[in-house]
Amino acid sequence: MKHYVRILISMVRLSFGLVMPLHGFAQGTFQWTVTFDGPPYIDPTHDIAITYYYEQGMTFRPIGTGQFGRSGGGIPQRPYNGTAFLVAAYTDSLSVTGTPSLFGLVSVDLAEYSTVVPYAVTVRFVGYRYNGSVIVTNFTTDGIIDGMGPLVDFETFYFSPEWSGLTRVEIPTYGWCLDNLRVFVPEPNIGSLLVLAAVMAALRFFKRRA
Numbered sequence: 001m002k003h004y005v006r007i008l009i010s011m012v013r014l015s016f017g018l019v020m021p022l023h024g025f026a027q028g029t030f031q032w033t034v035t036f037d038g039p040p041y042i043d044p045t046h047d048i049a050i051t052y053y054y055e056q057g058m059t060f061r062p063i064g065t066g067q068f069g070r071s072g073g074g075i076p077q078r079p080y081n082g083t084a085f086l087v088a089a090y091t092d093s094l095s096v097t098g099t100p101s102l103f104g105l106v107s108v109d110l111a112e113y114s115t116v117v118p119y120a121v122t123v124r125f126v127g128y129r130y131n132g133s134v135i136v137t138n139f140t141t142d143g144i145i146d147g148m149g150p151l152v153d154f155e156t157f158y159f160s161p162e163w164s165g166l167t168r169v170e171i172p173t174y175g176w177c178l179d180n181l182r183v184f185v186p187e188p189n190i191g192s193l194l195v196l197a198a199v200m201a202a203l204r205f206f207k208r209r210a
Ligand SMILES: [Ca+2]
Pocket: 035, 036, 037, 083, 084, 085, 179, 180
């Protein structure tokens, strides 16, 4: 048994020897885009009220007991980018949480509510961070919307670097359309992966010997 323990200690030492020089490197991020294109599938001509949507680790609910909308992307009065998106009618709201629980925001596509109200809209994002602090950003659209016409209805807005370490993001305002929410989480640390690999190898070794 002492022999096995010595081997395990050697492996851990080896893994830390590999890990220590890597500690000086900045941690990267893993980014992805929530498209709201489903599943579940939504017919392009449908506009539906929902209380829950989940995609790629991100959960969307209304703030409190309300609702929000999901549009199929083929309704003439709505902004158009060829895909499904979220929409907030009068009194709607949105709350976003993530898995893993801490996340950051990179960017979001926003557009006006519909061609019937073709005005610029200010969309308020409220971010709740792990340390109890709150960050607020207002994005105002350009007021350009022609549905399926030649104009570009959606604009991409970028969040500042402070939009990280978030536990929850809320949009308390309504009258907007939202698509392509780009999210990030810290990449798994290379050092911790190496230690994990060494421990897994040691466990396999002992299992074979048992
Ligand atoms: Ca989409």
